[in-house]
Amino acid sequence: MKLQKINITQIAEEAGVSIATVSRALNGRNGVSEDVRRRVNALLRKHNYIGDNHLNREKKIAVVSAVKSFGSYVSELYAGIEAAATEKKIEYCIINRNENSRRKLLEDIREQQCSGVLLLLPTLFEKDLPDLAASELKVIAMDQPSALAEIGFVGNDSYKGSLEAARYLISSGHTRIGYLKYPSDTYDHILRVKGYNDALEEAGLFSMEGWYISGGETPQETCGIAKEFLKKHPEITAVMCSSDDMASAVLRAAWEIGRKIPEELSVIGFDDLPSSSLTTPALTTVRHAIRESGYLAMTELDLCLRDPSRPLPDQVLPTSLVIRESSSICSVENIQTPNIRKVK
Numbered sequence: 001m002k003l004q005k006i007n008i009t010q011i012a013e014e015a016g017v018s019i020a021t022v023s024r025a026l027n028g029r030n031g032v033s034e035d036v037r038r039r040v041n042a043l044l045r046k047h048n049y050i051g052d053n054h055l056n057r058e059k060k061i062a063v064v065s066a067v068k069s070f071g072s073y074v075s076e077l078y079a080g081i082e083a084a085a086t087e088k089k090i091e092y093c094i095i096n097r098n099e100n101s102r103r104k105l106l107e108d109i110r111e112q113q114c115s116g117v118l119l120l121l122p123t124l125f126e127k128d129l130p131d132l133a134a135s136e137l138k139v140i141a142m143d144q145p146s147a148l149a150e151i152g153f154v155g156n157d158s159y160k161g162s163l164e165a166a167r168y169l170i171s172s173g174h175t176r177i178g179y180l181k182y183p184s185d186t187y188d189h190i191l192r193v194k195g196y197n198d199a200l201e202e203a204g205l206f207s208m209e210g211w212y213i214s215g216g217e218t219p220q221e222t223c224g225i226a227k228e229f230l231k232k233h234p235e236i237t238a239v240m241c242s243s244d245d246m247a248s249a250v251l252r253a254a255w256e257i258g259r260k261i262p263e264e265l266s267v268i269g270f271d272d273l274p275s276s277s278l279t280t281p282a283l284t285t286v287r288h289a290i291r292e293s294g295y296l297a298m299t300e301l302d303l304c305l306r307d308p309s310r311p312l313p314d315q316v317l318p319t320s321l322v323i324r325e326s327s328s329i330c331s332v333e334n335i336q337t338p339n340i341r342k343v344k
Contacts, residue, residue, distance in 0.1 A: 015040050032110075041136060059305040061085075061092040061298070062114035064105065066124040068098075072245050072273050073290060077120060077142070080294025090302045097124075106131045116301045122146065123186045138304045140297050140312060144187035152304075152312025154297040158188045158270075161286035161319030162195025165240060165268045168321055170203045173330035174238040174266060178211040180226060180250060182242040189242045192270060196240055211236060215246045222246055226253035230265070237265060237332045244269035244276045244285055251279055251326065266327035281325030289317045 012018060017036060024032045025040040032040075063081060067074055085092055093112050097105065105128040109117060117132060119125055122141040125132075132139050133150035140152040169177055179196050182189040193212075200206055213229055215222040226249050230236070241247040247269030251261060259265045261281055269276060272287035300313045 011040065011043050015043055038134075038136065059091075059115040059302070060113060061090060061116040061118055061301055061305075062095050062109045062112055063092055063118045063120065064095045064097065064109070064125070065120040066097040067121070072275070073243065073271060074120065076271075076273065076290040077294040080291035080296075081118070081298045083291070084295040084298035084302075088299060088302055090298060092118075092298075104128065104131065106135055109137070116140075116305050118142065118297055118301055119151075121186060123184075138301055138308075138312065140301050142293065142297055145314070150312075152300070153314050154293050154300070154317070155315075156188070156288045156293060156317045157319045158191040158288070159195045161270065161288065161321070162192040162240070163199050164195075164319075164321045165270075165284075165286050166196045166199030167203075168323070169238045169240070169266060169268065169327070170199060170205065172266070172328065175205055175330075176211070176236050176238070177205075177207070178213075178229065178233065178236045178239045179207065180213060180215050180222070180229070180239060180241045180246050182246070183214045183217060192242050215242070215249070219245060219249050222249040223252050223256075226250045227257055230254060230257055230259055237330050238268070238327070239265065240268045240270075242270055244271040244273045244283060247283055247285065247326075248276075248279060251281075251283070261326055262328035263331060266330070268327055272322055277324065279326070284324045284327040285322050287320045287322050289319075293317055 012021065015036070017040065021032055021036060021040070025037045065074065070078070081092070084090065093114065095105075095108050095112065097108070101108070105125060114137070116138040117140070119139065119141045120143075122129070122144045129146055129148055129151065133146075133148040138152075139150065140154060143155045145153040145155065166177065177196075177200065179193065181193055197207070210233060213225065216225050222245075230253055239250050241250060247267050250267050254261050254265055254267070261267055267283065269283050269285035270288060271290060272285045276283040276285050296315065296317070297313070304310045304312055
């Protein structure tokens with residue numbers, strides 16, 4: 001398409017703004033309202049205008065999170081993101097928000113002159129999603145889909161993975177299965193609990209009062225909670241966990257109170273972290289392709305920035321059960337348990 005002979009001054013006059021404002025819009029800088037930015041960008045497209053520093057410069061991606069500590073899951077996700085950035089020569093910056101952040105997320109992204117956004121744990125940014133969707137930036141959310149069509153998605157099949165793990169325990173003779181869930185109700189962890197509950201229901205089993213609890217914010221806190229949980233409920237023969245980190249805390253808690261694994265207690269995690277095959281005993285878990293999802297999201301975002309007509313991804317990666325030494329056939333005599341209560 002032939003470019004129109006128009007300059008930045010004419011764009012500014014037609015938009016009714018200053019040359020400096022057009023320059024900020026061209027370069028993705030702060031100091032421009034989103035309404036003005038959209039008006040300027042519409043004129044740039046109308047006149048097929050390509051500035052020296054605009055479409056020709058490399059696009060930068062903002063990787064946005066709001067985690068208080070970079071645990072095993074986030075570290076694995078960043079490893080995949082970094083692998084893609086290194087291989088594809090993608091420039092990116094990290095924006096880690098907290099409750100003290102005074103500016104809007106979009107303002108932080110504009111300040112870094114980013115053209116694409118990768119949202120980790122988007123549950124923490126619900127209020128920012130409409131602004132991001134209207135910003136004309138390319139945005140992909142990890143692990144939680146958005147109802148907004150302008151935001152892409154890369155996640156994993158948490159529900160199916162948890163359902164498969166619970167069915168495996170039931171087929172191994174376990175009828176008294178506890179669940180240690182992540183303390184926050186993020187989308188993925190809600191699906192993992194649902195998979196557990198649905199597997200019990202289809203087998204005619206339900207969770208008793210107290211068999212379904214939340215872990216702590218730290219491994220040490222989770223270990224303490226798990227220890228009291230196992231002491232209080234010696235009838236439980238298996239525990240499913242929302243993550244491998246939480247399952248490792250259960251392994252430690254069981255060792256401290258003398259519960260033999262897997263002879264007296266089977267334990268299943270979720271994630272299949274690199275360290276999970278090195279625990280004693282090695283952890284049975286659901287494999288969640290964390291690195292692969294980070295790599296895929298970063299790669300797809302870069303491709304969409306290079307080709308604006310390319311649709312944003314809407315992709316769910318499969319999960320699979322990895323059976324190791326921390327689970328086995330139930331060898332504990334079945335005990336009838338009254339007062340059953342379905343987990344909500």
